Amino acid sequence: MAEAVLDVRDLAVEIDGRNVVDGVSLEVGRSEVVALVGESGCGKSMIAFAVMGLLPAVARVDRGQILLGGEDLVQIGEEAMRQVRGDRLAMIFQEPVSSLNPLMKVGEQVAESLVVHRAVTRQEAWGKAVEMLRKVGIPEPERRAGQLPAELSGGMCQRVMIASALISRPRLLIADEPTTALDVTIQAQILNLMKELRGFGDTAILIITHDMGVVADIADRVCVMYGGRIVEAAGVGETFARPSHPYTRLLLGTIPKLTGERKHLLRSIEGTVPDIAEWPSGCRFRTRCPLADEVCAETPPFLPIPGDPGHHSACWHLDKVGEIA
Amino acid sequence: MNAMPPKIAAERPARKRRRLAPVLPFVLVFLVFVLVALLAPVIAPYEPNVQNLLGRLKPPGTVIRGITYALGSDELGRDLLSRLIYGARMSLAAAVLSVMLSGAVGSVLGMAAGYARGWVEVVVMRIVDIFLSVPAVLLAIITVAVLGPGFINVVLVLALTRWPRYARVAYGQTLSVANMPYVRLARFMGAGRLRILFVHILPNIVGPLTVVATLEFGLMVLFEASLSFLGLGVQPPTASWGAMLSVGRNYVSSAWWIATFPGVCLFLLVLSVNLIGDSLRDILDPKSRTRRTR
Numbered sequence: 001m002a003e004a005v006l007d008v009r010d011l012a013v014e015i016d017g018r019n020v021v022d023g024v025s026l027e028v029g030r031s032e033v034v035a036l037v038g039e040s041g042c043g044k045s046m047i048a049f050a051v052m053g054l055l056p057a058v059a060r061v062d063r064g065q066i067l068l069g070g071e072d073l074v075q076i077g078e079e080a081m082r083q084v085r086g087d088r089l090a091m092i093f094q095e096p097v098s099s100l101n102p103l104m105k106v107g108e109q110v111a112e113s114l115v116v117h118r119a120v121t122r123q124e125a126w127g128k129a130v131e132m133l134r135k136v137g138i139p140e141p142e143r144r145a146g147q148l149p150a151e152l153s154g155g156m157c158q159r160v161m162i163a164s165a166l167i168s169r170p171r172l173l174i175a176d177e178p179t180t181a182l183d184v185t186i187q188a189q190i191l192n193l194m195k196e197l198r199g200f201g202d203t204a205i206l207i208i209t210h211d212m213g214v215v216a217d218i219a220d221r222v223c224v225m226y227g228g229r230i231v232e233a234a235g236v237g238e239t240f241a242r243p244s245h246p247y248t249r250l251l252l253g254t255i256p257k258l259t260g261e262r263k264h265l266l267r268s269i270e271g272t273v274p275d276i277a278e279w280p281s282g283c284r285f286r287t288r289c290p291l292a293d294e295v296c297a298e299t300p301p302f303l304p305i306p307g308d309p310g311h312h313s314a315c316w317h318l319d320k321v322g323e324i325a
Numbered sequence: 326m327n328a329m330p331p332k333i334a335a336e337r338p339a340r341k342r343r344r345l346a347p348v349l350p351f352v353l354v355f356l357v358f359v360l361v362a363l364l365a366p367v368i369a370p371y372e373p374n375v376q377n378l379l380g381r382l383k384p385p386g387t388v389i390r391g392i393t394y395a396l397g398s399d400e401l402g403r404d405l406l407s408r409l410i411y412g413a414r415m416s417l418a419a420a421v422l423s424v425m426l427s428g429a430v431g432s433v434l435g436m437a438a439g440y441a442r443g444w445v446e447v448v449v450m451r452i453v454d455i456f457l458s459v460p461a462v463l464l465a466i467i468t469v470a471v472l473g474p475g476f477i478n479v480v481l482v483l484a485l486t487r488w489p490r491y492a493r494v495a496y497g498q499t500l501s502v503a504n505m506p507y508v509r510l511a512r513f514m515g516a517g518r519l520r521i522l523f524v525h526i527l528p529n530i531v532g533p534l535t536v537v538a539t540l541e542f543g544l545m546v547l548f549e550a551s552l553s554f555l556g557l558g559v560q561p562p563t564a565s566w567g568a569m570l571s572v573g574r575n576y577v578s579s580a581w582w583i584a585t586f587p588g589v590c591l592f593l594l595v596l597s598v599n600l601i602g603d604s605l606r607d608i609l610d611p612k613s614r615t616r617r618t619r
Contacts (some may be wrong), residue, residue: 052513086515099506103528113514164514 004029004067005171005204006051011064013046013055018276019062022228025277025302028172033198033205035215035236037251038225039273044208048174051206052091053081069171086113090165094177096158099147104209107133107145110164117168132163136193155186159193168199175207179214191217212255216240221310224248227284230302234311244313246289249324253299283316290324291317348604351597358594362413369407370395374562377402382580397582400572404584408564409586415553415565419476420545424482426539430484431491434532436493436522439499450496453489461486462551469557479558483545494537498530505529532609539602543595550591566591 004027013021021043028034036044046318049055053073066073068088073081075230093099100109108115110132111125120128126145135139136159149157158178165173175194179187195218198205209215215222215236222239224232224247232245243249250269271288274280282299286292295316302314315321361368371392380389380402387394396405438449456464468482502508503526511525552558553567561568567586573584 054512082515082517084515085513091513093506093510095506099510101511101525101529104525112511112516112517116514116516116520162509166376 002214003070004204005032005069007065007067008047008051009065009067011050011066012048012058012062013050015059015061015276017252020059020228020276021050023064024158024228024230026223026230026233028204028206029197031202031204033194033218033220034218035210035222036206036208036225037210037215039210041273041276042225042226044225045176048091048176048206050209051083051172051174053078054085054087055128069223070156083117087117087168088171089174090168090170090172091174092158092161092165092175092178094180095183096161097149097154099161100157103233104148104151105145106147106149106152106160110145110160110167112164113168128167129163132167133160136160136163136166136197137189138163155182158182158186158190158325159251162190162193162197166203168282170181170203173203173205175205177209178207179211180209194218212252224251227279228276229284229314231315232311232313234308234313238308238311242308243306244308244311244315244318244321245285245315246291246321246324249321253324283314291315291320293317331548348600354597355601356591358413358590358597359417360458361410365410365414369405369410371407372405373407373411373564376405382576382583384580385582393569396586398581399569399583400580401574405535405569405582405586408569409566409590411564412566412569412587413558413594415559415563416546416549416591418481419483420542420559421597422480422537423487423545423549424542426480426484427487427541428491428534431488431493432495432534434488435492435495435497436499439496439524440503440518440526446496448513453492453496456486456489457493462548465548465552466555473556474560476559476563479549479552480533482552483548485546490541491534492536493556494533495530498533498561499526502526502529532566534608536609537603538597539605543598543602546591546595546598550587556597 006026006028008024008026011021012019019059019061024043024047025070026034026036036047037270038044046055046059047141048060050061051068051073055061061074064074069085073084076084092129100106107126107129108131109316111120114120114128118222129142130145133145138144138156144152144156145198149160152160162178178194182190191214194205194207197203200291207214207218220235221235222231223230224245224246230247230280232239232243232248240252243252247269254267254269256266269288274287282288282297283289283292286296289296298316300316305313305318377389377392377398378401380387380392380398381400382393383389383394383398383402385395385397385405387397392404394404394406396409397409399405408495432450435453438446464486465482468485469478472478472482508521508525511521516525549558550570552564553565554571556568556571558563558567569587569589570584573580573587577584
């Protein structure tokens with residue numbers, strides 16, 4: 001990873017005087033797939049919106065930098081940002097069907113970012129859209145391009161979304177829960193498609209999910225978020241093999257195993273995610289953490305783990321994490 | 326599009342046909358009016374403004390010196406049928422132009438208010454409220470009185486008084502459509518404001534706006550007639566149903582036909598347009614479909 005495509009540094013997003021994203025740093029390298037994992041309300045979608053420069057009206061970037069190819073997106077202003085969106089940065093959502101304009105032909109929607117950002121003729125844009133639809137595995141793309149979204153299935157709509165996001169060969173694709181609304185077989189197809197397409201135009205992918213199965217399937221690296229902060233970052237293998245933050249460890253423990261004897265009920269993490277108003281000082285996880293003690297009232301530093309390159313964790317009790325069953 | 330799945334292709338037109346059937350006669354009536362207006366010079370038996378003082382106030386069916394007054398003549402001996410035919414032009418032209426003008430202005434302002442929100446929303450929608458709180462006919466009468474009568478002014482005045490209806494509908498529809506994921510996605514694709522408004526939002530709110538426009542169309546025909554009736558619309562000797570009604574009122578006991586025929590025409594035209602508007606609403610709005618299937 002010589003140069004990062006996306007380099008987020010110490011990003012904080014504020015809503016009503018509270019930082020829902022608090023000092024997040026993360027990098028996505030060329031054609032790399034990074035997964036941002038966490039429960040609802042941990043701020044993972046806020047990071048995506050901040051990167052796209054389209055935070056909800058109540059939120060704003062409090063501090064930090066969002067570097068896309070070295071250019072700070074926080075500073076460049078709305079019109080320049082509009083030029084970046086859809087061209088160098090693209091995003092897909094979890095509602096593939098309602099994310100398509102019901103009255104616009106599928107081909108036109110795929111061509112949208114070309115029409116908006118590049119000087120192309122209608123025929124050129126249409127031809128590229130058809131080609132792109134073929135690339136995402138839509139059968140009979142010439143015919144499908146002329147249809148309306150209502151004539152397509154949910155899985156096909158998601159393929160169309162991916163086609164429209166990738167047609168301009170963006171540097172970075174942000175996928176916010178791209179498979180959540182799809183049934184399992186279609187999910188697998190879409191994930192396979194994303195794996196196939198990674199590296200298409202060197203597009204890097206930042207995938208936001210709470211589904212560890214998706215993470216294991218597609219990601220190169222994982223950033224685990226809790227309470228607006230990244231608590232652990234590591235390669236996907238290390239994350240599953242040697243989780244070194246209590247939260248990650250407990251999170252992985254909640255995944256039911258297919259093998260072995262079923263001795264107990266599904267595991268869960270004690271307690272619930274606290275409301276943002278009740279986030280504790282210091283380590284945000286300490287209210288639910290079995291290892292918590294008075295040291296945890298201080299914010300733990302996000303440190304590299306000795307002997308495990310590229311693996312970082314923010315916990316005072318790294319030595320004891322392994323004891324969590 | 327022969328490639329459509331057969332199920333959809335077979336079902337949709339059938340359902341629409343069934344719901345259109347009851348209004349079909351009125352669609353025909355409306356089309357007849359439109360044809361008559363377009364072809365007025367061809368089908369009118371006589372010049373609408375040629376007077377014949379010997380043939381004044383003749384009842385329908387009178388023949389004088391080779392001139393057949395099929396629907397009678399007015400107080401200046403003009404052929405009522407010819408004047409009715411030319412009057413259709415005035416009514417339809419005034420209605421079409423004012424609906425287009427007010428529809429365009431109202432829709433754009435309403436969409437802008439619904440999409441931009443903030444101060445644009447406050448300013449536009451409060452103006453809409455003010456306009457809607459004043460009776461439209463009164464406002465129209467006052468404005469024509471100031472601007473002076475005439476066809477162009479009537480159109481302008483009708484547009485000026487009626488745009489808030491469209492603005493309100495466009496505003497409400499835009500509010501809901503602007504929150505749809507596909508509009509959000511368009512922003513994430515880097516589409517500019519104008520593109521979002523006119524490519525992504527407008528086509529999705531055109532249905533309700535069309536319904537408003539149809540219902541307004543009937544109203545505009547009546548408003549034009551009202552203004553002409555009051556002498557504030559199209560000026561004599563140009564034929565207009567409202568003006569004919571106004572004159573006919575003076576002779577209603579002796580020459581009933583002068584006021585009756587324009588009245589019947591107005592009634593038929595407005596009725597057919599309104600019924601077409603109602604069934605359009607049922608077709609375009611699936612939620613109100615049940616009302617007709619009782």
